[in-house]
Amino acid sequence: MTNPPVSAGEEQLEPVAPPSRRPARSRLLSVGVVLVVMWAAIAAVFQSGSQAMDERAQEERAGELVGPTPTDTVLPELDLAPDTGTTIDAPSRPRQTVPSSSEPRGQGVGPDRTPPSPPSPPDGPTLRRPIPVPQPEPSEEPEPDLAPWSVTTRTTDAGYVATDVGCAADLSAAALDDFFADRIGPVIGHDYQHVYPLGDGRSLWIFQDTFVDHPGVAGSFDRSRFSHNTAMLQDGDCFTLLHRGTAGEPASFEQGTGETTLSRWFWPMGGETSDGVLSVFWVEMINTDEPLGPYDGLGWHPNSTWLATYDADSLARLDFRPAPNAGVQPVYGYAVSGDEEYTYLFGNSFDQNLYRQGGYANGPHSATAMWLARVPLGQLDEAPEYRTAEGWSSDVSDARPILRRFWAENPMQPRYLGGQWVAATKVDGYWGDELMIDVANEPWGPWTTVSRTAAAPRGNDPLMLTYHAYLMPWLDDTGSLVVSLSQNAKLMLRDAWPFPFRYRLRFEPAAFVTPPPDPPTTSTDPPPTRETAPPPTVPPTTVPPTTRPPATRPAPPVTRPRPPTTTAPPTTTTQPPATTTTSQPPPLRAPVAADDLASTPFGRPIDVPVAANDVAAEGAQLVPSSVVLGGGARDVDVAGGRFSVVAGGAVRFAPTPSFEGMASIRYTVADNGRRTDTARLTVAVADPPQAIADEWNGTQGAEVRQDPLGNDRGSNARSTGLRRDTVAFTADSQPAGARRSSDGTTLDVPGEGVYTIDDGWVTFTSQPAFVGTTRPIRYTVADTDLVLATSTIRIDVSRAPPQARDDLEPTAFDTDVDVPVLANDVPAGGAFTVRFPTDGQPDGAEVSDDGRSLDVPGQGQATIGESGAVTFDPVFGFTGPSAAMRYEVIDPDGQRDTALLAVAVAEPAFGTDDEVSTSAPGLIEVDVVDNDEPVEDAELQPDTSLLRSEGLPEGTVLSDDGASLDVPGEGTYAVDDEGVVTYTPADGFAAMTTPVWYTVLDSNGTQGAARLTIIVEP
Secondary structure, rough: OOOOOOOOOOOOOOOOOOOOOHHHHEEEHHHHHHHHHHHHHHHHHHHOOOOOOOHHHHHHHOOOOOOOOOOOOOOOOOOOOOOOEEOOOOOOOOOOOOOOOOOOOOOOOOOOOOOOOOOOEOOOOOOOOOHHHHHOOOOOOOOOOOOOOHHOEOOOOOOEEEEEEOOOOOHHHHHHHHHHHHHHOOOOEEEOOOOEEEEEEEEEEOOEEEEEOOOOOOHHHHHEEEOOEEEEEEOOEEEEOOOEOOOEEEEEEOOOOOOOOOOOEEEEEEEEEEEEEEEEEEEEEEEEOOOOOOOOOOEEEEEEEEEEEEEOOOOEEEEEEEEEOOOOOOEEEEEEOOOOOEEEEEEEOOOOOOOOOOOOOOOOOOOOEEEEEEEEEOOOOOOOOEOOOOOEOOHHOOOOOEEEEEEOOOOEEEOOOEEEEEEEEEEEEOOEEEEEEEEEEEOOOOOOOEEEEEEOOHOOOOOEEEEEEEEEEEEOOOOOOEEEEEEEEEHHHHOOOOHHHHOOEEEEEOOOOOOOOOOOOOOOOOOEEEEOOOOOOOOEEEEEOOOOOOOOOOOOOOOOOOOEEEEEOOEEOOOOOOOOOOOOOOOOOOOEEOEEEEEEEEOOEEEHHHEEEEEOOOOOOEEEEEEEEEHHEEEEEEEEEEEEHHHHEEEEEEEEEOEEEEEEEEEEEEEEEOOEEEEEEEEOOOOOOOOEEEEEEOOOOOEEEHHHHHHHHOOOOOOOOOEEEEEEEEOOOOOOOOEOOOOOOOOEEEOOOOEEEOOOOEEEEOOOOEEEOOOEEEEEEOOOOOOEEEEEEEEEOOOOOOOOOOOOEEEOOOEEEEEEOOOOOOOOOOEHHHHEEOOOOOOOOOEEOOOEEEEEEEEEEEEEEOOEEEEEEEEOOOOEEEEEEEEEEOOOOOOOEEEEEEEEEEOOOOOOEEEEEEEEOOEEEEEEOOOOOOOOOOOOEEEEEEEEOOOOOOOOOOOOOOOOOEEOOOOEEEEEEOOOEEEEEOOOOOOOEOOEEEEEEEEEOEEEEEEEEEEEEE
16 A cells, blocks of 8 residues: 555645755655555554544654645656666656646546545645644445345355456456446455466456455445455456455455564565466565654565465465565565566565665665566576676676666566566656556666656546556557556545545556667777667557546447557767866775675574675776685684675675674675775674563462563564564473463463463463462564574462452241352352351350351351351241351461351241130130131141240240140140140239240141230239
């Protein structure tokens, strides 16, 4: 994804037209700022879901900036200065202007392409800080009840989520432009595609950053899902979307060795199909943790190059491994194309100023220089040869650019097509609007520019720009080239985020021109005369400029109007001898060797092209293969390792396994006149990443979450950090019986607990009863150079102080109950001892000597069992809540806490008290069950009536069968099988008797109870 150099939080202001193109510093500033906007825009999808982008994220790292959009921009003219390859598009090119925002320009058209235009900004350069720009309401795209493409969504045998998204009219530029102008099924926006022919009319398209909306309801990017790459299978004229994950949670088509959104991901580069296997180069991108300056970009840069292979039929991935030249800079394989003998890998720094001012490789721009490597046809896994000034070399340090193109932020896209080499390039940086077509007889050139055409955004939308010209691998029916261009808004948050149509591909035709013969090579002493080839034999296109029809499907390419194409015939320029009188330094009479300083990760050899910064004598050439070490040796052992001269004159330093620090040696290099000079090579070997043993504290029953990297550090040679995504538990040296998940993120240690890793953090969940120090577990972590470090984690789990909780337990009348008082205490399942303390008990209560029994007068008795549960046996006749009884829990460390226990005893299930009086001497009979009513329609069983002695005066005697009762001084009671109680008062007793309890059962076995009171009158 690429965005132009204006912050989303800034007003777009038109500066006064400069007399020449802007300085590199200003241009890099602009590109850096706009990429900050892109960063904030994408990050919002993952940080806030469907929430709108926070305005502060639009202003982040923007700084103070000078007005952005160049108007009346001067484009540099061709510079034919000598170089190892071809140098084109250099300063002093004919003047060409870009309309200012105040001039009328066309608008995009179509059902989802009608946003309001912002007011024209004032003219003139302005120094300003970013200011918040209110976000416009997202446009409403049609929201069908059921997305029509959803019925085609399925999972392929290779594991891709596949959705048919429709067909283009044909594969001409006009038809593809019409097809990609609108939403394509679930895809609402994407850029930077590469196309790989598979055979039988099939091609695989792989895109960089893509916004996907399977439900078909997203009218803006913040309502869609983001992936770092997706693919489309083109079969004939029809397309099928492919990605991993699910329709609801789409993931990248190629996740490589693992991706973390906006932290580490993979972008596609060139590739080819051979013998039924598609090979694709992928660049691993990372987001640096290093601080960035005010003129820098986003901190994104290439980390390594990978080579993936796929079955050309099913697209199942066969392999994913580092490319043979994985660590080489520049990155080779951005474009891949082959002739009848070789496959050529074109290279550039693959930076586009995403990283910092000057580029990741510290070059002038990302694509000013194009490099070339080759392998035997179709053998991309072979070590390549590199194009040099003299020919080819297996030593990458000998490589030299084949072409330089000034002020070209976007890489050249070469292809072997129709028996010749042709290339498309979007030049003039992001603000320009020029597409350049170059042709050559050989991939290393010389390249001849045959056309320059406008590369304006679709509909000449003034809020948009174009970038990344890509040459499709076919000619249309008229024999024309088909070129795609990526598009975006200049202010992405404001003008593309709510209007996704601005982030879609457009396509243009271009004339296919035969390259002129290569110029002869000459070698003369006088100042050279460079002759370019004669003009091409194909005349310039004469079709006048036209405007695309606004909303109708275009006619076939044969009749479709084309944009104007101008043919720039090569010219012949004679360079006269220099006549300047400015004093010059004296010519070198001997080579000058410059000292070299290199760095390498711990334990990793490094090859240093020591002659690359050395200078030959006047008129001579350095001979890199002449390099020898001190004393003329080619291998020298030093403290810390061995220096060796390897192919091409590079010096390899192989550190010993434990070495860290500086090692140096002197070397000698000669030119072709056998003149020599000596310099010193110093190699800094980073100390290895260090993972320090972690000892953490925890509490029983509670999770422990800690950062194991907090005390670890990475290699210091290049300020490398540790990669959180590499933290894992080792497969060996773990506690006995431990079970490790296949991905190393979970470790279950029996008897102790479970460890998990999430984003580099470790969480330990102990088993409830575990207390003590865990056995050490081992983990590994890698730094950004993938150098591993290993350490251990040990956790001291202390016993949690007990927390006793109050208990209230119900029970039926005259029924004992067990109360599990520990069930709600913390920690659950703790090894506690339960006792009744002597303090804090109800009045009159008595505690046994061992604290295991508590007697509450008139209420009941509580007893502590072996499990810690308390059994409460209520006194017969007691009802209601008991007095609060205090109990105490004590852990093995003597820590203790107390809580209260109460038991609520219910009333009898049934039974009505009886009270009678008598004045006659002698006995009295009372039918006590006559007024008792059993529950649930049961029948009363009078023959179960029994008398009780609870609550009666001392000396009361109850018969064993409960049928008779003798109360001293009051009288006797007897109950028969009919539930009739006969009372005989004692001699001389005339008063109210003490109430006597009786019980009776119903047919369900439910017990009822009531009291009988008799008043004996004198």
